[in-house]
Amino acid sequence: MCEDVSLAQLAASEGTPLYVYSAGIVTARYRAMDDAFRGYPHALHYAMKANSTLSIARLLRSLGAGADANSGGEIDVALRAGFIPEQIVFTGVGKTPAELAQAIDLGVKTINAESEGELDRIDRLARERGTRARVALRVNPDIDARSHPHISTGLKANKFGVPADAVRDICRRFAGREGLEFTGLHTHVGSQITDVDPLKRAAATVVALAKELRDDGIAIDHLDVGGGLGVSYDGSEVPSAEDYAEALLPVVRESGLSLILEPGRNIIAPAGVLLSYVVDVKDRPDGKAFVILDAGMTELMRPMLYGAFHRIEPVLCTSGPEIVADIVGPLCETSDTLGKDRRLGRPQPGDLFAVLDAGAYGAVMASNYNRRPMPAEVLVDGGRWSVIRRRQTIDDLLALES
Numbered sequence: 001m002c003e004d005v006s007l008a009q010l011a012a013s014e015g016t017p018l019y020v021y022s023a024g025i026v027t028a029r030y031r032a033m034d035d036a037f038r039g040y041p042h043a044l045h046y047a048m049k050a051n052s053t054l055s056i057a058r059l060l061r062s063l064g065a066g067a068d069a070n071s072g073g074e075i076d077v078a079l080r081a082g083f084i085p086e087q088i089v090f091t092g093v094g095k096t097p098a099e100l101a102q103a104i105d106l107g108v109k110t111i112n113a114e115s116e117g118e119l120d121r122i123d124r125l126a127r128e129r130g131t132r133a134r135v136a137l138r139v140n141p142d143i144d145a146r147s148h149p150h151i152s153t154g155l156k157a158n159k160f161g162v163p164a165d166a167v168r169d170i171c172r173r174f175a176g177r178e179g180l181e182f183t184g185l186h187t188h189v190g191s192q193i194t195d196v197d198p199l200k201r202a203a204a205t206v207v208a209l210a211k212e213l214r215d216d217g218i219a220i221d222h223l224d225v226g227g228g229l230g231v232s233y234d235g236s237e238v239p240s241a242e243d244y245a246e247a248l249l250p251v252v253r254e255s256g257l258s259l260i261l262e263p264g265r266n267i268i269a270p271a272g273v274l275l276s277y278v279v280d281v282k283d284r285p286d287g288k289a290f291v292i293l294d295a296g297m298t299e300l301m302r303p304m305l306y307g308a309f310h311r312i313e314p315v316l317c318t319s320g321p322e323i324v325a326d327i328v329g330p331l332c333e334t335s336d337t338l339g340k341d342r343r344l345g346r347p348q349p350g351d352l353f354a355v356l357d358a359g360a361y362g363a364v365m366a367s368n369y370n371r372r373p374m375p376a377e378v379l380v381d382g383g384r385w386s387v388i389r390r391r392q393t394i395d396d397l398l399a400l401e402s
């Protein structure tokens with residue numbers, strides 16, 4: 001079940017592969033994070049990159065979230081979901097001049113600037129428009145987030161931000177620029193972080209830098225400590241939103257600056273499943289088997305991209321003898337493996353499986369490889385559900401081609 005709705009019925013009605021999200025879980029997780037920081041001035045800017053399906057973004061907005069957009073496209077979607085520019089922070093390591101101009105013209109809350117070159121471009125674009133752009137400088141604190149290297153962003157070898165020891169000098173040089181209004185400092189050390197220590201150390205770095213800026217007469221009003229708090233994909237214990245706040249608040253409090261957080265995965269990952277039918281079961285010479293699903297790397301890239309683990313469960317109990325199998329997708333790539341060496345009751349073609357905790361970095365990373373139309377998405381709320389993104393058709397795909 002997803003809330004009061006049967007997953008088997010949803011799959012029968014809408015077909016597979018199918019993403020199903022629980023509005024109740026999104027709401028509960030957003031509120032848990034918001035509550036954890038109660039009593040300290042803060043704003044949660046939901047990281048659109050985790051899942052920006054319009055109805056999901058709208059739901060988060062209705063709960064009181066702001067948005068963290070990572071591209072001009074995500075800014076557009078945020079606006080169409082009803083966020084106003086003052087609720088949007090704009091992050092991204094390679095913002096184009098057109099994207100910067102879009103953000104400046106809109107007057108977004110803050111542009112998180114990634115380099116001196118970008119500060120320079122923002123200044124020029126703002127002056128050309130006779131305005132001042134609100135900017136925060138992204139700090140790379142050289143902290144190991146102890147997450148997968150592909151989603152760690154806070155080491156000096158990573159492409160993000162400017163080194164902590166360069167921040168003071170950069171701010172001194174740029175603070176007087178006519179087109180810039182320095183409003184904050186930003187950092188984000190990675191995603192799927194399951195130890196609060198790196199998050200706390202990153203916050204301590206920006207707090208210390210904020211003090212230096214104050215000594216230099218540069219008055220900022222917020223610290224943006226990014227997202228990154230992980231979730232449990234395998235059932236093991238991970239820090240809660242309360243643990244996160246307990247780690248961060250004592251560090252941040254002395255600064256007196258308001259806090260921006262950019263949670264994505266923590267809110268949306270556990271709220272989604274990917275439903276998929278078994279297409280075939282193939283025995284292997286080594287005694288193991290392949291369970292071939294109708295969903296694969298085109299629907300959920302994470303296992304192939306970062307070796308990510310997702311629990312994959314039968315929606316109805318299967319009674320076949322236990323087997324050890326690789327659960328794979330239908331694509332012409334050996335890497336198209338959703339789960340390796342899984343023990344499960346031998347399924348039959350036509351059995352339905354759910355890939356759990358697939359709400360974040362799932363649908364947003366879907367592709368049309370092998371000319372596969374993108375999956376449909378359903379949002380469940382109590383006993384009601386609706387298709388929030390219809391399944392793509394071959395006609396949709398070919399509409400762009402001559």
Ligand SMILES: Cc1ncc(COP(=O)(O)O)c(C=O)c1O
Binds near residue numbers: 047068228229360
């Ligand atoms: C700048 C920034 N903020 C927020 C996030 C969201 O991270 P998460 O989904 O781990 O909370 C990301 C993702 O990596 C990011 O790059």
